[in-house]
Amino acid sequence: EPEVTQTPSHQVTQMGQEVILRCVPISNHLYFYWYRQILGQKVEFLVSFYNNEISEKSEIFDDQFSVERPDGSNFTLKIRSTKLEDSAMYFCASSQYSNQPQHFGDGTRLSIL
Amino acid sequence: AQTVTQSQPEMSVQEAETVTLSCTYDTSESDYYLFWYKQPPSRQMILVIRQEAYKQQNATENRFSVNFQKAAKSFSLKISDSQLGDAAMYFCAYRSSTSYNNNDMRFGAGTRLTVKP
Numbered sequence: 431e432p433e434v435t436q437t438p439s440h441q442v443t444q445m446g447q448e449v450i451l452r453c454v455p456i457s458n459h460l461y462f463y464w465y466r467q468i469l470g471q472k473v474e475f476l477v478s479f480y481n482n483e484i485s486e487k488s489e490i491f492d493d494q495f496s497v498e499r500p501d502g503s504n505f506t507l508k509i510r511s512t513k514l515e516d517s518a519m520y521f522c523a524s525s526q527y528s529n530q531p532q533h534f535g536d537g538t539r540l541s542i543l
Numbered sequence: 544a545q546t547v548t549q550s551q552p553e554m555s556v557q558e559a560e561t562v563t564l565s566c567t568y569d570t571s572e573s574d575y576y577l578f579w580y581k582q583p584p585s586r587q588m589i590l591v592i593r594q595e596a597y598k599q600q601n602a603t604e605n606r607f608s609v610n611f612q613k614a615a616k617s618f619s620l621k622i623s624d625s626q627l628g629d630a631a632m633y634f635c636a637y638r639s640s641t642s643y644n645n646n647d648m649r650f651g652a653g654t655r656l657t658v659k660p
Contacts, residue, residue, distance in 0.1 A: 463647070463648075465648075471652075472634070472650045472651065472652045472653060473588070473634060473636075473648075473650040474650070475647035475648060475649070478647055486647050488647065519586055521588055523588075528640075529576070529640055531576075531578065531590050531593050532590075532648065533590070534580075534587065534588035534589070534590075536585070536586070536587045537586050537587065537588070539586070
């Protein structure tokens with residue numbers, strides 16, 4: 431069964447540095463999402479992406495964050511000038527259409543030192 | 544804004560027994576989707592079951608079934624014949640279906656399920 435893949439599984443970065451989290455959505459999916467889960471807390475929506483543009487974003491997704499689909503397969507989340515509170519599990523998800531279930535990747539654990 | 548509430552931070556069940564996890568939500572919309580996701584210690588997010596609000600029939604997926612009470616805005620998950628592999632964090636989630644621009648999911652705080660052998 432096709433799946434969403436995320437790399438790396440664990441990223442350790444110094445505070446203030448930029449980090450790029452990578453995702454390969456399921457190939458025939460059109461909608462892409464990023465979520466964040468701070469340790470011990472609920473999963474929070476960050477952003478959704480469709481037709482090469484952001485379709486919706488939460489209040490968490492400020493100017494520090496950006497997303498990109500640089501080619502036909504990858505979907506990236508860039509976090510600039512990372513802060514300690516950016517430490518979390520970041521999940522990528524994709525769905526074929528907006529009304530279809532979202533399939534999640536295994537997540538990238540981001541640790542900011 | 545839509546909110547999802549899971550009032551049980553932790554639940555436990557004996558292996559082979561049945562357990563029900565509660566979820567309530569708040570919305571003014573009439574059409575939406577509800578989901579239960581399972582998050583084992585590996586931290587993956589695995590879709591367990593899905594319910595469309597316009598369907599009266601409760602969704603069932605093998606040992607997993609839901610009790611969807613639209614008027615009460617309740618969406619509980621029943622796990623029958625619990626297995627050790629069911630031990631995980633379970634998240635209830637809501638997603639609007641009114642437009643493609645409103646497709647973010649709102650998650651509850653989660654219920655940690657322990658299965659006792």
